[in-house]
Amino acid sequence: xxxxxxxxxxxxxxxxxxxxxxxxxxxxxxxxxxxxxxxxxxxxxxxxxxxxxxxxxxxxxxxxxxxxxxxxxxxxxxxxxxxxxxxxxxxxxxxxxxxxxxxxxxxxxxxxxxxxxxxxxxxxxxxxxxxxxxxxxxxxxxxxxxxxxxxxxx
Amino acid sequence: xxxxxxxxxxxxxxxxxxxxxxxxxxxxxxxxxxxxxxxxxxxxxxxxxxxxxxxxxxxxxxxxxxxxxxxxxxxxxxxxxxxxxxxxxxxxxxxxxxxxxxxxxxxxxxxxxxxxxxxxxxxxxxxxxxxxxxxxxxxxxxxxxxxxxxxxxxxxxxxxxxxxxxxxxxxxxxxxxxxxxxxxxxxxxxxxxxxxxxxxxxxxxxxxxxxxxxxxxxxxxxxxxxxxxxxxxxxxxxxxxxxxxxxxxxxxxxxxxxxxxxxxxxxxxxxxxxxxxxxxxxxxxxxxxxxxxxxxxxxxxxxxxxxxxxxxxxxxxxxxxxxxxxxxxxxxxxxxxxxxxxxxxxxxxxxxxxxxxxxxxxxxxxxxxxxxxxxxxxxxxxxxxxxxxxxxxxxxxxxxxxxxxxxxxxxxxxxxxxxxxxxxxxxxxxxxxxxxxxxxxxxxxxxxxxxxxxxxxxxxxxxxxxxxxxxxxxxxxxxxxxxxxxxxxxxxxxxxxxxxxxxxxxxxxxxxxxxxxxxxxxxxxxxxxxxxxxxxxxxxxxxxxxxxxxxxxxxxxxxxxxxxxxxxxxxxxxxxxxxxxxxxxxxxxxxxxxxxxxxxxxxxxxxxxxxxxxxxxxxxxxxxxxxxxxxxxxxxxxxxxxxxxxxxxxxxxxxxxxxxxxxxxxxxxxxxxxxxxxxxxxxxxxxxxxxxxxxxxxxxxxxxxxxxxxxxxxxxxxxxxxxxxxxxxxxxxxxxxxxxxxxxxxxxxxxxxxxxxxxxxxxxxxxxxxxxxxxxxxxxxxxxxxxxxxxxxxxxx
Numbered sequence: 001x002x003x004x005x006x007x008x009x010x011x012x013x014x015x016x017x018x019x020x021x022x023x024x025x026x027x028x029x030x031x032x033x034x035x036x037x038x039x040x041x042x043x044x045x046x047x048x049x050x051x052x053x054x055x056x057x058x059x060x061x062x063x064x065x066x067x068x069x070x071x072x073x074x075x076x077x078x079x080x081x082x083x084x085x086x087x088x089x090x091x092x093x094x095x096x097x098x099x100x101x102x103x104x105x106x107x108x109x110x111x112x113x114x115x116x117x118x119x120x121x122x123x124x125x126x127x128x129x130x131x132x133x134x135x136x137x138x139x140x141x142x143x144x145x146x147x148x149x150x151x152x153x154x
Numbered sequence: 155x156x157x158x159x160x161x162x163x164x165x166x167x168x169x170x171x172x173x174x175x176x177x178x179x180x181x182x183x184x185x186x187x188x189x190x191x192x193x194x195x196x197x198x199x200x201x202x203x204x205x206x207x208x209x210x211x212x213x214x215x216x217x218x219x220x221x222x223x224x225x226x227x228x229x230x231x232x233x234x235x236x237x238x239x240x241x242x243x244x245x246x247x248x249x250x251x252x253x254x255x256x257x258x259x260x261x262x263x264x265x266x267x268x269x270x271x272x273x274x275x276x277x278x279x280x281x282x283x284x285x286x287x288x289x290x291x292x293x294x295x296x297x298x299x300x301x302x303x304x305x306x307x308x309x310x311x312x313x314x315x316x317x318x319x320x321x322x323x324x325x326x327x328x329x330x331x332x333x334x335x336x337x338x339x340x341x342x343x344x345x346x347x348x349x350x351x352x353x354x355x356x357x358x359x360x361x362x363x364x365x366x367x368x369x370x371x372x373x374x375x376x377x378x379x380x381x382x383x384x385x386x387x388x389x390x391x392x393x394x395x396x397x398x399x400x401x402x403x404x405x406x407x408x409x410x411x412x413x414x415x416x417x418x419x420x421x422x423x424x425x426x427x428x429x430x431x432x433x434x435x436x437x438x439x440x441x442x443x444x445x446x447x448x449x450x451x452x453x454x455x456x457x458x459x460x461x462x463x464x465x466x467x468x469x470x471x472x473x474x475x476x477x478x479x480x481x482x483x484x485x486x487x488x489x490x491x492x493x494x495x496x497x498x499x500x501x502x503x504x505x506x507x508x509x510x511x512x513x514x515x516x517x518x519x520x521x522x523x524x525x526x527x528x529x530x531x532x533x534x535x536x537x538x539x540x541x542x543x544x545x546x547x548x549x550x551x552x553x554x555x556x557x558x559x560x561x562x563x564x565x566x567x568x569x570x571x572x573x574x575x576x577x578x579x580x581x582x583x584x585x586x587x588x589x590x591x592x593x594x595x596x597x598x599x600x601x602x603x604x605x606x607x608x609x610x611x612x613x614x615x616x617x618x619x620x621x622x623x624x625x626x627x628x629x630x631x632x633x634x635x636x637x638x639x640x641x642x643x644x645x646x647x648x649x650x651x652x653x654x655x656x657x658x659x660x661x662x663x664x665x666x667x668x669x670x671x672x673x674x675x676x677x678x679x680x681x682x683x684x685x686x687x688x689x690x691x692x693x694x695x696x697x698x699x700x701x702x703x704x705x706x707x708x709x710x711x712x713x714x715x716x717x718x719x720x721x722x723x724x725x726x727x728x729x730x731x732x733x734x735x736x737x738x739x740x741x742x743x744x745x746x747x748x749x750x751x752x753x754x755x756x757x758x759x760x761x762x763x764x765x766x767x768x769x770x771x772x773x774x775x776x777x778x779x780x781x782x783x784x785x786x787x788x789x790x791x792x793x794x795x796x797x798x799x800x801x802x803x804x805x806x807x808x809x810x811x812x813x814x815x816x817x818x819x820x821x822x823x824x825x826x827x828x829x830x831x832x833x834x835x836x837x838x839x840x841x842x843x844x845x846x847x848x849x850x851x852x853x854x855x856x857x858x859x860x861x862x863x864x865x866x867x868x869x870x871x872x873x874x875x876x877x878x879x880x881x882x883x884x885x886x887x888x889x890x891x892x893x894x895x896x897x898x899x900x901x902x903x904x905x906x907x908x909x910x911x912x913x914x915x916x917x918x919x920x921x922x923x924x925x926x927x928x929x930x931x932x933x934x935x936x937x938x939x940x941x942x943x944x945x946x947x948x949x950x951x
Contacts, residue, residue, distance in 0.1 A: 037227040038220020040431075042381050043463040047881035050381060078220035091218040095210055098847045101855060102684030103217030104224060104382040104431030129621050132888040135881065137381045137432050138684050139858025140851055141892040 008071045012036065013080030021067055027053070028062040031077060038078035038107045042135070049134030052108040052115075053077045059115035061133075078107035081114065090114060093147035101138035109134050113148040124149055201763070202702040204693055205910055208847040211689050212706065213682070224429035225385030225401035226460045233387070234263055234303040236449050236459030237310035238442070239317050240468055241292035241299055244538040244874025245326035245339065248290055248299070248319060256302060256316040261309040264452045265317065267300045271448065273417030279407060279439050279543070283342050284504035286415050286444050292321070293339060294503035294540050295875045296468030303449040303457050326538035326874035330500035331477065333535045339503075346501050346508040346534040351516050351803025353588035354527030356492055361527035363483040363491030367563040371480065371556040372941040374868035375500075376473035376859075378545050379886050382431015384441045384469055385460035388450030395422030396447050401430040403437040403681045406715035415444045416451065420711075423447070427709035433683035434859070435544030436470040438720055439506050467879035471506045471543030472869055474499040474534070476515070476552040482560045488570050488578045490525040493560075493588075497553065499534040499542075506543030508534040513653055514549030516803065520588050521557035522599045522646040522813055523579040528588045530803065538874045544720055546859060547920045550647035555942055558643035558925040562932070573607050573642065589799060591806045596903045596913070598839050599813055603644055606815040606837040609898035611640070624821050624828035626890055631823035631830075638832075639822060639934025644815040645921030648808040649914040650723040654798045657723070657809075660714030661731035662707075663695065663739050664786040672780045674699060676735075677707035680716040680728035685916055686848040687724050691732050693844060694909070698736035700760040700776040714790060722812065722914025725844065730909040731791035738787030743779055794907070810905055814838040814918035816857070818926035819893075822934040827946025829865050831927055835896040841905040841913035849915055854895045856919025862887045863920075864927035868943050 005020040012034060021030050028051045031039050039062055042050030046061040053062045054076040082088035087095070090110055100106045109131065116130040127148050128141075136144060203209035216222035253265040268275060268289035275289075276282040288297045300317050304310035327333045333344045355361055386400040395418060402408050405425045413420040430437065446459040461469050476499045483492040497515055501508035512534035519530045545551075565572035580599040586592055624631040651657040662677040674695050682688045692704040709716070716728045744755035747765065751774075757767045766773045797805040819833040834857050843849050866885045870877040878884045904911025924942055932939045935949060 036220075037223065037229075040224070040382070041226065042383070043881040045463070045880055045882055048381060048463075082219055084215055084219055084221065087215065087219065091215075094218045095214045098208075098211070098214075098851050100211075100214070100217055100684075101686070101851055102380070102382065102430060102432040103213065103222055104380075106217050107220045110218060125619075125621065128889045128892075132890045135381060135886060135888060137379055137434070137859075137886060138851075139855030139887070139892065141858065141887075141889040142854050142895060143851060145889060 006068065008068050010070060010075060011073065012075045013077060023068055025067045026063055027065040027067040027070055030067040031062060036077050036079050040104055040107055042104070049112055050105050050108040052111040052134065054111060054115055057115070057118055059112055078111060081110065090148070090151040093151045097143045097147040099140050099143035099147040101140055105134060105136045109136065109144055113151070117152045121152055123154065200702065202692065202696045202704065204697040205844050207693070207845070209689050209693050209845055211686060212692060213688055222429055224382045224431045226383065228385070228387040228399055228428055228458060230387065230389065230456045233456035233458050234305060234453060235307040235310050236446055236457050237302045237307070237314050238298050238445060238465065239300040239314040241288065241295065241297045243292055243321055243323050244295040246292050246321040246323045248288060248292065249322055250320045251300065252318040253300060255318065256313040259309065259313050259316060261305040262302060262313045263305065263455065264303040264449055265300060265313065266448055266452055270452060271415055274414045277411045277415055277440055277444065278505050280507055280509055281505040283340060293538055296540065297503065298445065301445045301449055303453050328537055328539055328874050330498050330535040330537055333537045334533060339538060340536055344536045346505050346536060347512050349512065349516055349532045349799065349803060351528060351530040351588050356494065356527040356529035361492045363485045365564070365567050366481060366483040367560060367567050368481045369556070369560055369563060370940060371478045371559060373476045373552045373555055374943055375475040375542065375871060376545060376863045376867050377467060377869050377884060378434035378436030378470065379884065380432030380434055380436055383461045383463060383466045385428065385458070386442050386446040387428070387456065387458045388446045389456045390450050390454050393422065395424065396450055398423060398425045398443065398447055399428045400425060400443055401428045401437065403433045403683060403720055404718035405679055405681065405709065405711055407718065408440060408443050409711050411440050412443050412447050416447055425711045427681055430681060430683040433719065434546045435548065435720055438544045438718055439471050441469045463881060464879045467869070467876060467884070471541045473545035474501060474508070474511055474542040474552065476500070478553065478556040480556050480560045482564045484564055484568060488568055488575050490523055490579045492527040493520045493525050495519050495530045497530065497532040500537055500539055501534045502537060502539045502541035504541045506541050508542065510653070511543070511549040513799065514647065515553045517587070517589055517807060518550045518647055519553040519557060521554070521561065522581045522644055523576070524581055524585055525579070525588065530588070539871050540869065540876060546856065547647065547917050548721065550645060550921050551863070551924060554643065554645035554921045555925045555928060558922065558929065559940070562929055573603060576603055576644065589807055590804045591808060593811065595810050595905050596839060596841065597811065597813070598901045598903060599644065601901060602813055602815040602837040602839060605899040606817050606835060607642060609835050609896065612819055612833045612894070621890060624823045624830040625826060629826060629828065631826060631828050635823045635825050636821045637824060637934040639820050639930040639932070641818045641926045641929025641933050643922035643925035643929055644813065645918065645925065646811055646813045647917055647921060648721070649726060649810040649812055650721055650793050652796050652808045654796055657717055657727065658790050658792040659716040659727035659731040660788065660790050661728065661735040662713050662786065662788040663732065663735035664784070665739060665780050666784055667782050668703065671703065671777055672701055673703045673705055674701050675705045675707055676732055677713045678716050678728050678732060679709045679711065679713055680724050681709060681719040683719050685719065685724065685852065686845060687728060689848060690725055690729055690844050694729055694732050695736050698733055699740060700763045722917045725912055725914055726908050727791055727793065731789055733909045734789035734791055735787050738789055739785045742785045742787065746783060747779055810908065810913065812839055812913045812918045814922060816923045816926035818930040820927060820930040820934055822931055822949060824935050825950055827950035829931060829944065831861050831865065831893040833894045833896060834861065834923055834926065835898050836919065837899040837901065838915065838918055839901050839913060840915050841908055842902050842911040843900065844910060844912050850897065852915050853897065853919045856916065857895050857923045858887050858892055860920045860923025861891070861893060861927055864924040864942050865944055
């Protein structure tokens with residue numbers, strides 16, 4: 001039986017939206033329903049970090065985040081970071097260090113790193129620990145750490 | 155100049171297709187111009203990076219800002235959602251399949267089984283032995299039985315659960331060795347390939363040296379674990395054909411197999427590459443292509459089928475687990491007298507590329523060493539385990555682990571240094587391998603070994619905080635129990651497809667007048683999976699043609715096959731095709747100048763962005779020479795013909811070879827059985843670096859996967875059942891598990907016959923890194939390690 005949808009007010013990348021959602025829906029799926037496909041689905045278990053977004057500035061794995069419980073929260077996704085013509089310095093650093101190959105984990109890496117930089121990271125060891133929830137199967141880790149270190153001013 | 159143009163997946167301007175898929179994003183397959191990210195309104199032309207420079211990826215910007223559309227980002231109005239029903243048993247006879255309840259569900263548009271396959275019921279990359287849907291027998295845990303299309307993914311999931319399948323469950327055959335003589339579990343028998351390589355006179359008494367060592371080695375089942383799960387989108391066409399968007403490694407092979415099962419001509423199946431979230435071999439075979447196409451044609455509606463992470467583990471082939479017996483015999487001075495090996499590779503339920511994987515394993519079984527005599531016996535065998543096929547390294551990874559362990563063991567038995575033993579026997583240009591093939595290309599084995607081991611070791615330093623120790627924050631090693639070990643290994647493999655395969659790539663290059671000057675369009679079906687071919691294609695076109703604006707047409711079947719993105723072959727094959735097509739266009743430009751300017755075309759050359767005559771009397775910017783003109787050429791690049799190995803495993807089976815050496819430093823807690831890989835120092839034979847920064851990424855990434863196989867990655871299969879189909883249970887290295895990677899040397903000696911002299915670089919980093927880590931663990935604990943991945947119990951029990 002179809003489940004009755006509920007209205008939830010979300011603020012995504014600064015835009016307030018009211019969306020009729022499945023009460024069981026995860027934030028990741030709601031973001032995709034909103035046409036924001038930059039947040040990636042990798043494992044659906046919170047194990048790979050590809051779906052990382054920010055909620056009120058804190059990192060969350062959106063595949064495990066019950067969308068209804070984020071009513072009123074300020075959600076930031078990769079679409080809210082930089083523009084194609086004016087990339088965020090962290091995005092620039094990913095390009096400059098070639099910190100990606102297939103690119104599937106990249107939005108999650110960038111969102112996680114933005115959260116981490118805001119949390120405060122003092123050295124590369126902290127970056128490695130702070131990004132250990134974001135898998136990169138292409139193994140671009142050394143470059144990702146270098147890019148984040150540069151953007152963090154280390 | 156303009157920079158980023160956007161072609162949404164499906165708005166294929168060259169063919170007039172009207173379908174639009176994907177959200178409003180850039181497609182995964184579309185990549186554009188290519189100089190640095192210049193503002194779109196900039197009128198000044200920027201010089202784009204040529205061969206040898208650190209060109210940025212043309213798909214880099216959409217990948218960092220989330221616009222790049224991967225397979226599962228595709229969307230089209232009115233599409234249905236597919237789902238696959240899979241067998242819960244590894245081996246069973248199907249008594250009945252009842253789809254009536256599923257079909258009656260509200261929102262379900264189709265439920266299809268083997269009965270609904272209009273064409274060939276079987277498919278396969280090398281050998282057609284895998285049913286599109288199992289109808290009589292299931293042969294592995296997760297084998298597809300039916301597929302559903304519904305108006306919501308959740309409805310499709312529930313419909314799958316409503317399909318009633320009655321099984322007569324059999325005891326699975328899960329031991330490859332036993333399967334060799336077991337009753338056949340498939341009409342084609344249980345042996346995919348049984349082969350010998352006989353080199354020298356291995357049966358003669360003279361073949362025996364004075365010192366011999368034996369060993370049994372085992373390797374677990376590794377998964378490619380690409381991060382972007384499989385996905386395809388099918389759209390029915392009015393002519394009865396289908397448009398299929400899929401994230402794959404080889405769209406033309408997909409098309410051949412899909413069309414045959416649909417009962418259509420290949421031309422009726424039009425395929426376009428969707429953005430690929432990693433591949434590593436796991437997308438070389440068919441997974442959901444045929445199922446998606448069948449559901450699409452059955453419903454007459456667009457259908458999207460995508461795998462969850464769990465289903466991805468069941469939906470693609472894995473790296474072959476192997477058991478290998480080895481015996482090395484040496485003369486007193488360390489000369490390798492004889493290598494004997496018996497290799498048993500578990501191919502799982504269906505053939506995939508098991509035959510070619512075994513051939514590679516056997517051909518490289520002796521390591522990059524001269525040996526007087528060799529006898530290699532190889533089996534790749536069918537079992538009721540998950541099917542195995544291509545993964546980065548393709549057979550060479552397995553035997554490298556064994557031959558390098560043997561070299562260390564032999565050196566110890568001889569009482570000589572293991573590096574000296576390797577150097578004494580190192581292959582070099584002009585030698586022959588055990589299949590009798592002359593190694594005429596670059597074979598810098600000794601140099602790779604010497605420069606790798608000569609590099610200073612990382613300082614031992616203080617044992618740091620817990621994150622740097624074995625076990626990390628979970629079960630942290632006691633600082634007093636940590637032992638450091640060092641290990642070395644070197645490996646090799648072939649580049650391109652071998653054993654007589656008709657291996658080629660096609661590229662079409664066209665020059666048109668654009669809004670701000672000439673635009674070069676490169677059309678090649680090469681799958682960009684993250685390796686950076688799109689970057690190299692632009693660099694090659696700029697270098698050959700002296701023009702800066704290079705547009706990459708989406709990879710699709712509207713151009714000839716590019717072959718597979720595997721076997722470290724695309725830079726050589728598709729890079730070569732692009733180079734040749736550019737050269738053909740260049741010839742047309744020169745002929746045009748001959749007509750208009752009366753110059754001898756034979757005397758012309760392109761230097762940077764000018765066409766000049768050798769005597770210096772004529773010079774014109776390329777841009778001016780091609781202004782308002784159109785040039786186009788399509789070229790097919792084939793490598794030299796190879797042959798299938800004969801009954802004694804002899805023949806020139808390969809095109810070219812690449813080598814890489816690794817030295818691993820590990821910390822081990824012997825009591826807890828924990829390992830941390832601290833550093834991998836490497837040397838690699840690269841021919842010529844076309845894009846140094848991208849090359850380093852390939853090397854680091856390949857090492858990450860080699861380290862993963864050494865210490866953590868294994869699909870656990872118990873009595874045919876997969877036990878860890880998730881990222882919480884199948885572990886791949888995180889950034890904390892990643893060792894420092896130190897490049898001691900990249901040897902740039904151009905390979906004869908290779909475009910720009912460049913060797914493929916994707917696979918060699920994965921081959922010996924596993925073996926080097928295993929060697930380092932042995933060194934740390936002073937005990938033998940004969941199996942990877944190394945588990946805690948292998949260290950502490």
